[in-house]
Amino acid sequence: MNIRFKITLLFTLLVMGILSLVSYSVYYFTEQSREAIFKLRLQAGANNRANLFAMLGDNKLDILRRMDSSSTTLISQRGIIIYDVESKPAYAFFGNDLKPVTITSRMIDDIKASKSKYLKIGGVDVSAIYHTYNGRGIVVFYMGVDEDGKKRIEDLKRILLSSLLAGVIITILVGYIFSTQLVRPINRIIREVNEVSFSNLSGRINGGDGQDELSSLANTFNNLLSRLQESITIQKRFISNASHELSTPLTSISSQLQVTLYKERSIDEYHNVLYSIQEDVEQMRQLTKSLLEIAKTGYEGGIELSEVRIDEIMLKIVADVKKINALYNVELEFGEFPDDDKSCLTYGNPDLLYSAIKNITENACKYSYDKKAYLYLKFENNDIIAQVKNIGEVISSAEMESIFHPFYRGRNAGDTRGFGLGLALSQRIIALHKGKVVVQSDKTNGTVFTLTFPSLNTY
Numbered sequence: 001m002n003i004r005f006k007i008t009l010l011f012t013l014l015v016m017g018i019l020s021l022v023s024y025s026v027y028y029f030t031e032q033s034r035e036a037i038f039k040l041r042l043q044a045g046a047n048n049r050a051n052l053f054a055m056l057g058d059n060k061l062d063i064l065r066r067m068d069s070s071s072t073t074l075i076s077q078r079g080i081i082i083y084d085v086e087s088k089p090a091y092a093f094f095g096n097d098l099k100p101v102t103i104t105s106r107m108i109d110d111i112k113a114s115k116s117k118y119l120k121i122g123g124v125d126v127s128a129i130y131h132t133y134n135g136r137g138i139v140v141f142y143m144g145v146d147e148d149g150k151k152r153i154e155d156l157k158r159i160l161l162s163s164l165l166a167g168v169i170i171t172i173l174v175g176y177i178f179s180t181q182l183v184r185p186i187n188r189i190i191r192e193v194n195e196v197s198f199s200n201l202s203g204r205i206n207g208g209d210g211q212d213e214l215s216s217l218a219n220t221f222n223n224l225l226s227r228l229q230e231s232i233t234i235q236k237r238f239i240s241n242a243s244h245e246l247s248t249p250l251t252s253i254s255s256q257l258q259v260t261l262y263k264e265r266s267i268d269e270y271h272n273v274l275y276s277i278q279e280d281v282e283q284m285r286q287l288t289k290s291l292l293e294i295a296k297t298g299y300e301g302g303i304e305l306s307e308v309r310i311d312e313i314m315l316k317i318v319a320d321v322k323k324i325n326a327l328y329n330v331e332l333e334f335g336e337f338p339d340d341d342k343s344c345l346t347y348g349n350p351d352l353l354y355s356a357i358k359n360i361t362e363n364a365c366k367y368s369y370d371k372k373a374y375l376y377l378k379f380e381n382n383d384i385i386a387q388v389k390n391i392g393e394v395i396s397s398a399e400m401e402s403i404f405h406p407f408y409r410g411r412n413a414g415d416t417r418g419f420g421l422g423l424a425l426s427q428r429i430i431a432l433h434k435g436k437v438v439v440q441s442d443k444t445n446g447t448v449f450t451l452t453f454p455s456l457n458t459y
Contacts, residue, residue, distance in 0.1 A: 003186070007179035008172065015171040016164070023160040030156055034149040039118055041075060042127035046142035049080050050131035053091060053138060061091050068093045078144035079124075083108055085137045101126070103141060111139050185214050189221075196225065252280050307345045308353055310384050310453065314375050317358045321365060321373075328365040328373075335378030342456040343379055348433040356429035357386060360449050363423065364390035368446075382458050386451040395441040403439070 049064075056064055068080060079094040079101070087108045094100055101121045111117055111128045119126040126143040189205055196203045204225065205218040260273045311334060318330045337344060346353075364373035368390035376387040395403065403423050430437050434454055441447040 004176075004179045004183045007182060008175040011175035011178065012168065012171045015175075016168050019164050019167045023164050027153075027157060027160055031153055034146065034153060038075075038125060038144075038146040038149055039127065042118075042125060042142050042144060043116070043129070045075070045078070045080075045144075046127045046129045046140045047131075049082070049142060050129060050138065050140045053082055053140070054131065054133035064091065065093055068095065075144040075146070077147060078142070080143075081141040083139040083141075087139070090138065098124070098143075098145065101141075101143060108139050112137070189214070189218055193221070202229070250284070253277050256280075305347055305349055307456065308348050308350045309345055310353070310357075310386055311344065311377055313350060313354050313357060314377055314386065316354065317361050318375070320358065321361055324362060325365070325371070327371045328362070329371060330361060330365065330373050330375060332375045333377070335376070338379050340457070343382060344384070345456045346384055346433065346435075346453040347456060348453070352429045353433065356426040357388070357451065359423065359426045360388045360451075364388050364392075364447070364449070368392040379455070382455045384453045384455055386453075388449040388451070389446055391446040394443055395439065395447055 052064055052067070077096045077098040079098045080091065081089060081093075081101075081103060082091040083103075084090040087105055092100070099122075101124055103121075107119070107128070112130050114130075116127075116129045119128060121143070124143050124145055126141055128139065128141045131138050131140060192203065192205050204222045256273050256276055260270070265273070314332055318332050321328050321330050361373050361375065365371050369392055372390065374387075374389040376389070378385050378387075427437055430451055430453075436452050438450045438452075439447070440450070
């Protein structure tokens, strides 16, 4: 069952339900009104005949019968039965083929006790009253059939049923047109989505200028395509660069082995070749480690998270950077620690956070004039702020957007060894921990990387 048929069906059922409820309400209340009006007519007729009987007396019943025979009232089929005090019939009249009804003594006794009563006897409506005059009491049964009223009710029923049927037919047609118009933009979105493929991610969905849910759906899908296209572009660039970077040491190792095996060499020459190969292997190991770490930071669900103190990580970095290169020097300075321990803690993976800050610190030492980096840690507004600063060449504004791309190396890299993966890895790790990194570089203050992490108070 397609959505167009569902919308048409639901719309039809809804309108049919409303029309049925309205039609039934009109019919029900009209019928109640007819019964109430007819009941009043019968009561008025009963009182009138009781008064006439009292005025005319037993000796002038012929006059009363002629009056009933010649009377033209709205009740075409009517009848009157009057019982005297001894519960004997004193007067009876049935007009227009109205069949006499059976009145029992028990009914008469009930009327005497209750003074008035409304009855239905054999499909005939009866209004009965107990009337007294000159010390005498009579029971008057005034009855009739509301043919005109019932005929109008039947006509009303046919009109309502016809209107309901016509309304359902119109609703189906309108519902189909309405659902067709409603589904048309969805079908257009489906066609445009089917045109998008892995090899053609540049296509976009036309969301229109509206602010409805379909426009929001189209815009959301366009955003998804943009992110997917960007991810695939980065992936292709990453694979291309990684292939190139990995092939360089492999080519170097292969070439050195071929040249060495071409003829006999001295022991010192063999040693030199092995040392060179060892350096290439170490370069490949470092590159492979960086690539695996970047892959590890690809999604949050793949790492273990715990409470982490950034100050402890920075203390460990100061000692470890010195081991990388004896010329490197790191100065660490802490701001005022807050009284609340949660303000000093963040939620994350200590190994990845260590790798992120160490990469930035190592770069700061590597590219500074004096091989020195400055680390600052402070706490502000439930944020943990770590800054890494060095004094070296200024990073241009054009390079600011590229330094975090995998395998990108700035113009100041020169002969400095590296793969251009450290900052890319650091940025991914920081983003994974709901943090952010901002870079400022000028001749006065040097280059400053500001890393901001949310403390436990924000979770």
